[in-house]
Amino acid sequence: MTACDCCGAEVDDSGAIDLDLGLPPGVRTPSLRAGGNVLLADDAAYVRCVLPVELTCDLELWFGAWMRVDPEAARHAAEVWDGPGYATLRFTGTFAHDLKPWDDLRGVPVVAEVREPDDLPEYVQHPVLGRVWDRDEVLSGYLVELPISIRQKLPGTWSIERTAGLTPHVLEEGLRFAGPGRAVFVDVRRAMGTPAEQFLEMALEGAPDVPAEQQFLVRDGVELRHALWLTTTSDGVTRHEFHGHVARFGEMLVVTCVHDDPADHAWARHVLNSVRFRRVTRS
Structure with missing residues (x-):
């Protein structure tokens, strides 16, 4: 454990906290593929990606969050997920979640791509990217156990x-x-x-x-x-x-x-x- 420079609180050594947002709102019995990372539900399709949010005190919050994509793009992703074609995947779609403490994020246009072959696709265009957010303001909204x-x-x-x-x-x-x-x-x-x-x-x-x-x-x-x-x-x-x-x-x-x-x-x-x-x- 290390102490935060700005507030003195202990921060776990990894400098990151993972939070999974669960299934997209309204989805109840999906068909999951690619190890549970591609979701087909009726006429909708989703791909699970990682949203890295920078917080104060040198902390990062990593959300496991779904992107709604074209069904054809989802089926293609499921086919190549475990092969060499995975590294070239890039997705354009809309964000599938509400996210505290931000407003009106569900449905906004987003982009994600594979950056590391062993990791989930990462959002590279999203409204919360590109700035550092107050960690207490963000984490106060999540009713989960935290390591800090x-x-x-x-x-x-x-x-x-x-x-x-x-x-x-x-x-x-x-x-x-x-x-x-x-x-x-x-x-x-x-x-x-x-x-x-x-x-x-x-x-x-x-x-x-x-x-x-x-x-x-x-x-x-x-x-x-x-x-x-x-x-x-x-x-x-x-x-x-x-x-x-x-x-x-x-x-x-x-x-x-x-x-x-x-x-x-x-x-x-x-x-x-x-x-x-x-x-x-x-x-």
Whole structure:
């Protein structure tokens, strides 16, 4: 693992993350050929290609993404895929997916060609190529486990670090990041006109009593950062709970970390300390 020069987060040594976008929308029972890389469905045909997207922190995101092509071009590709003719393949068609965080990409004209004989065809003309994109902005939109830590965008202007190895899940009241032995529950709350002190007091109504050494309260500019932690046992299973709050005028982020290993208390505090609020200003 290496540290990112711009944010300090760990980046896997390969410098690349692979994401497969699955079948094109609306395709249910296709006929797959060429090792599953050529798809024929009714009157439509597709070829699976790789879209390399450059991200900040010297990271690349490689999408396995389908291109809709002429059926005759797809049949020809299937015939030569495993032979010497594969190296000469070049495809012109339209992009078959919606892709976060970009809008209106499905159906745009694209071009791909074989660059390496052992690799899938690579997009060489596509709207997202030719520039470097913010890695947190892009990766926040994918609810999959990542091998690196990112700054997860939350509703409104909040963000928090989603540490490596945690899979996000959308809940009715917020988000959950979960992995082996660790889970984070994040909830954005709003109460217009409520001072931070009152907001925190409301949130702590009914909270368990814990010793002074198992809680803290600090002021960070206009914010109040509070946490309390305790250990619970149920059905013979011991869990460590860390309940954190970041309150400011009218808004609060509630961060609950649950972990099996008591040594992960430092991780839980790190997650709470990573919370950021960015005020939006009118231009």
